[in-house]
Every structure is written in structure tokens, then in C-alpha cells.
Amino acid sequence: MRKLLLLAGCWLLANAVHAAEAGKIIFVAGAAKVASNAAVLNAPVNEGEMLSTGADGYIYIKTIDDGLFILRPNTQARIASYHIDSVNPANTRIKLELISGVARSQSGQAVKLARQNFRFNTPVAAIGVRGTDFTVSTDNETSRVTVLSGGITMSGFANGCRPEGTGPCEGAMARELSAAQKGQLLQLQRGQAAPQLLQGNTTLAPDLVAPPRSDEPGKPASGTASAPTEPSLDLKKDQNLQQEKANQKAIAQQPSTTKPSVPDVVVTPPEVIISDPVVPVQPVVPPKEVSWGRYTAIADQPATSGLSKAGAERLGMTEDFVLFRSRTGSTLATPVQGSAAFALASGEAYIRNIDGTGKAAATLQNGVLAFDFGNSSFSTQFDLLTQNAETYKMASAGRVTSDGLFSSQTANIKTNNMSVTGALNDLTSASYIFQGTPDSKHVVNGVTNWKK
Secondary structure: OHHHHHHHHHHHHHHHHHOOEEEEEEEEEOOEEEOOEEOOOOOEEEOOOEEEEOOOOEEEEEEOOOOEEEEOOOOEEEEEEEEOOOOOHHHOEEEEEEEEEEEEEEOOHHHHHOHHHEEEEOOOEEEEEOOOEEEEEEOOOEEEEEEEEOEEEEEEOOOOOOOOOOOOOOOOOOEEEEOOOOOEEEEEEOOOOOOEEEEOOHHHOHHHHOOOOOOOOOOOOOOOOOOOOOOOOOHHHHHHHHHHHHHHHHHHHOOOOOOOOOOOOOOOOOOOOOOOOOOOOOOOOOEOOEEEEEOOOEOOEOOOOOOOOOOEEEEEEOOOEEEEEEOOOEOOOOOOOOEEEEEEEEEEEEEEEOOOOOOEEEEEEEEEEEEEHHHOEEEEEEEEEOOOOOEEEEEEEEEEOOOOEEEEOHHHOOOOOEEEEEEEOOOOEEEEEEEEEEEOOEEEEEEEEEEO
């Protein structure tokens, strides 16, 4: 028990450490906040902090891998996570969340090396990158996206695509948009099966919902014809520039005593458009899927599974339950150090007398599942409540492999009163089946699902 509490404490400390700096504010104007504080130039932005702008507010954030996250007026967003593993990019995890308003994302170096682990969420859609630069507008019901360079994929939250997931959502209902599709945007409304490609409907484009400032990096303000330039993001310089423009306007409005001069003829050179190089699209392979079922009928409840499943390997079985993992898909690579802890999300369990009689459903609560990846170990416990109001403490510990499988060790028999066979779905969820003896008179078995 002390070891489990120590592991849980280490995880909480690790989470506190991992709520680290995700970027720095390089420009701010108007009403803008980071959490409950006013946004200020050069201030850090940490993972999980709520970012918000008022009717005249703008925030430009330079991420720690030299990307950009730009919030325009009347916007709420946050950098949910920005974990970069420069040694093993497969462990990089980056997620941005736009709650309402308009925001632009320009990918940094870490995203370019691990596009499969980048996610941009809105209330109704998941967006992954096939390139580097896009703009999104959203409210609680509708999201729209345009692409400046490269390409994106957009999907609704259905058919296995979940808000808590990482990376782009693939499948028949996902839609792609590239910068080559000029003047087009993708739109997804709540309840739609797939995003719609809209052509020529520019009044809905994010750049017209909340136009960019003239100093937005790499992009002119709406309605201008000048080519994109890299602006000075120094607020004082911007203020001086605005004052100089105002002075010039005042001089131009003064009455003139001289003859009007013949205006010079200005020849505007043709605009030169330089297209981004075509970047080969690497297919994103979804991870192997973990699933389970109950292969026995209990009371008036029919079985939900057989002992085998097409396209899947059987990881283990108990008296009533079986656990599978699909044979196809990418193999999870667990970290070589660090820790993680999961909370009990759901479960199903049955307890019976040692002689096989009196089987009845039981309830699970107060669950903890903790991993110490540096020691390749795990520990878990929960409370089992019977229909007779009896409570039993169930616990187990064992080893976790590099591909996310974990199971109990008989060497820990003094602390274990159940055996466990399970698998990490990814680094945010896990499932395991269990069977044990809470006392000398009963046998219990079941399945549990866990979330970070």
C-alpha cells in the first residue's frame, strides 16, 4: 500500500512538473488574458492555461519549438499539452484546443517531426496536420478551417474519434484540405457525419470572421494586396508606426496654397506567388485496439463475446471475461522512464462462493492504476462492494512490457489477492481483466477500464 501511495505521489509530482512552459507571448494587444492574469509581452504560457481575448484582443505565442499559436478577438483557447521528446519524436504529444473564436496554428519543428501525435480540437472537430499553417473559427456548434500552406485532415467526434485522443482521426468520415484548394474551406456542424467542402463561400472564412492584423507573421490583413512580410513584433514600434501614419494623414488634410502637382504614375509589378514544396504524406497507422467481452451468460444477461475474435489475438481470460488486442495497427512504445497514473472509468465484476454457488454482480470504486516505466512495473487496487454491503480491498502488482502489455507476478503473492492481465490502449487509457480471492470463501472476476 505504501508503495502504491508513493507511486501515485510521484505521478502527481510528475504531472506538476509536466505542466511546463509551452511557449512565450511575442505580441499582445487589447484585452487579453492568460488564466486570470492580463497577458503581457514575453510572459511564458504553460500547458493547460486558459487563453482569452476581448473584442479588441490579440495574442501571438511562439511555441518552444518555434511554431506560432495566434488568437484573434473574442477567442478562448488553450495549449492542452506540449510535450516534446527530441530524442524519440514518437513520444512527442502536442494538443491545442480552440473553445470559441478564431485561432491560427503554424507548426513548429517538433510537430513536423511527429505529425501523427499532433491534435487541434474544437468543440465538434478533431484536426490533424498534413502541413504547417492553418486557421480555424468555431463556436459550440460549427467549426470551419482554411489552409495557408500544406494541408490538414478534419473529422467529427464519432466512430472511434474521441476528444481525448491524440493525433489526426482517420477513416471514411475524415476529410482533407490543402493549400492548393485556394478559396475553399472545410465546415463541420454538430451532428454531421463528415465535414463539408465549401467553395466560394468566403463570408464564412475565419479570416473574415476575425481578420488578421497587418503585422500578423507571414500574412497580410484582410483586404490588402501586399505580399506577406515578417513584421516587427515590438509593441512600441507598432505604436510609433501608427502615430507616424496619423501625422502623415493630418498633413495631407491641411489646405494647400500651391498648384496641384501631376501625380506620378505608379506601375505595380505583377504579384509573384511562391508555392510551398509538396511534402509527401506519410500514412498514419492507428494503434492496435484493445477490446474485451464476457463469454458466459449470467442470470438473464447473454454472453457478449466468444473466446476468439477475428483479426485479434487473445491476451488472457478469466472465469467470465476475455481480453483481445487487434493484430494490425501500430505497436505502442512505452516510455523508458517516468510514471503515469490512471483513474477507474468503468468496470464489471461478479463474486461467487468458493463452491461455485451464489454468483452475483459486484461494484468497483476508488480505483488506482499506476505505472513506473523506468522500472517496467505497475500496481493497481480498488474497492469491491458486494450486494450484501461487504467491502473487499483488491490489489495486484507486476511487470509492464515495452509494447504496453502488463500482468501480475506470483512473486508478489504477499501483496496480491488477484491476478491481472491488461494492455495500454495508448498513454491515456488502459484495460485489464482480473480474477482473485478476496477472502477464503469467495472468488471474484471482472474487467476494468481506465483513463488519465
